[in-house]
Amino acid sequence: MSATIPFTDGLMLRYLRPANVKALLLPATDPERERVRSLFASVYDPSFLDVRTVESVDVVRTEFQSAVHASLSLHGSWDKSIPTTEQARATVEIPATPQVHWIDMSLETVVAVKAAPAGGLLASADAEAWAAAGGAGAPQGEFERPYQLQYEDPPPFDPAAPARRLPLRVSTLFFDRLDLVDALRRLSQAKRAVDAASPQPEVHDGGTMLASSAWLAVFPATATDEPSQATEQLVGDLLATQGFVAVFETAP
Incomplete structure (x- = not known):
């Protein structure tokens, strides 16, 4: 060559x-x-x-x-207030x-x-163990999930x-x-x-x-x-x- x-x-x-x-x-x-x-x-x-x-x-x-x-992605919005009518115009160059x-x-x-x-399969979900481990640092609020999940070891x-x-x-x-x-x-x-x-x-x-x-x-x-x-x-x-x-x- x-x-x-x-x-x-x-x-x-x-x-x-x-x-x-x-x-x-x-x-x-x-x-x-x-x-x-x-x-x-x-x-x-x-x-x-x-x-x-x-x-x-x-x-x-x-x-x-x-x-x-x-x-190329373009995103926009248009708002209208009732009862008045409003119009918005825009020019986009592509x-x-x-x-x-x-x-x-x-x-x-x-x-x-x-x-x-x-990864292994889920073995257990223990609420008491989670509370004991978390203490004051445990998650709080509306979406709290007080469970500690235990997984089995993956197969060899x-x-x-x-x-x-x-x-x-x-x-x-x-x-x-x-x-x-x-x-x-x-x-x-x-x-x-x-x-x-x-x-x-x-x-x-x-x-x-x-x-x-x-x-x-x-x-x-x-x-x-x-x-x-x-x-x-x-x-x-x-x-x-x-x-x-x-x-x-x-x-x-």
């Missing part, structure tokens, strides 16, 4: 091959499959779905350069073309996971149980240079647009899904020495605080 091909264009050509997409999600250097686990945890709340192992990832569909149009966010690569995947139950994780197959959308942005300000802004804006344009996340395992999609940011890897590796780790840590996963790839 010619070295004159831009980094982002070269990535699209690279990921035309399903094996390269699979290697992006499940790299050989990641035997514990932490990358997929991080992507999964950004959509499925870990407090309700305690994933212990990732068994497999199947890529169902790959799409390049998907357009997501930013939505851009003819809404802002478009481009997703460099969208993946529809199915992830097979083995998960431990994250069974590694022999069948894996669960769950859908996971992965939205990927390509960056031709390491510019963290630009990357975080683009990722945040695109995430908001996708969440707004997608159906409301379903309730799963007792908790609401955190987002419509997991997000992957691909940057060029510049070197293999220790300072560069440390920088890549710090970049990954920074993006993780915002729910994104960073990947560094060599130029195609």
